[in-house]
Amino acid sequence: DTEVTQTPKHLVMGMTNKKSLKCEQHMGHRAMYWYKQKAKKPPELMFVYSYEKLSINESVPSRFSPECPNSSLLNLHLHALQPEDSALYLCASSPRGAFTGELFFGEGSRLTVL
Amino acid sequence: QQPVQSPQAVILREGEDAVINCSSSKALYSVHWYRQKHGEAPVFLMILLKGGEQKGHDKISASFNEKKQQSSLYLTASQLSYSGTYFCGTERGNKLVFGAGTILRVKS
Numbered sequence: 181d182t183e184v185t186q187t188p189k190h191l192v193m194g195m196t197n198k199k200s201l202k203c204e205q206h207m208g209h210r211a212m213y214w215y216k217q218k219a220k221k222p223p224e225l226m227f228v229y230s231y232e233k234l235s236i237n238e239s240v241p242s243r244f245s246p247e248c249p250n251s252s253l254l255n256l257h258l259h260a261l262q263p264e265d266s267a268l269y270l271c272a273s274s275p276r277g278a279f280t281g282e283l284f285f286g287e288g289s290r291l292t293v294l
Numbered sequence: 295q296q297p298v299q300s301p302q303a304v305i306l307r308e309g310e311d312a313v314i315n316c317s318s319s320k321a322l323y324s325v326h327w328y329r330q331k332h333g334e335a336p337v338f339l340m341i342l343l344k345g346g347e348q349k350g351h352d353k354i355s356a357s358f359n360e361k362k363q364q365s366s367l368y369l370t371a372s373q374l375s376y377s378g379t380y381f382c383g384t385e386r387g388n389k390l391v392f393g394a395g396t397i398l399r400v401k402s
Binding site: 184220221222223224225228236238270278279281282283284285286287288 | 296326328334335336337338341381385388389390391392393394395
């Protein structure tokens with residue numbers, strides 16, 4: 181299994197909703213990442229977990245809350261989002277510590293905030 | 295600080311060659327290259343870790359000039375499947391920062 185699987189693929193939520201994005205990999209990778217990508221822009225780093233510990237938080241607003249329940253799973257909890265948070269949210273993983281090699285990206289969750 | 299990519303966009307006919315450049319105002323220790331097709335996830339192409347290193351895969355290769363703080367991605371005899379946005383990434387404070395991207399479109 182060489183995939184990073186993200187669910188849901190599409191999500192529409194209101195500004196008062198609470199929802200979660202999920203990411204799963206079974207490649208034994210020890211680093212996992214959340215990126216945010218706006219249209220025609222590069223992926224922008226949000227969070228990095230290395231060996232299940234949060235190692236990088238790119239000053240992301242607290243309405244985004246990451247969670248790494250185990251080495252295969254990564255969640256992004258969403259609460260009280262703003263319309264400008266609408267974007268493609270990409271999960272990625274890499275074999276060893278953060279940014280020590282190739283990043284394997286999932287296909288993303290496209291989020292629309294109304 | 296984001297690496298600078300050039301050109302912003304390029305249109306080719308099948309079989310033509312292209313070069314995409316990635317430069318940095320700060321010292322480069324490694325350069326990563328990814329391609330993202332429309333509506334898909336970014337896909338890893340290669341990492342260059344040493345100054346002067348060159349790598350290749352099929353008809354896509356890259357070089358890394360540490361002194362000039364730049365890397366170039368070479369696409370030879372382009373195919374329709376090469377279309378997409380190419381991102382270079384450079385390490386900044388143990389993070390990978392992507393350039394703005396170069397849109398490549400190959401026409402038949």
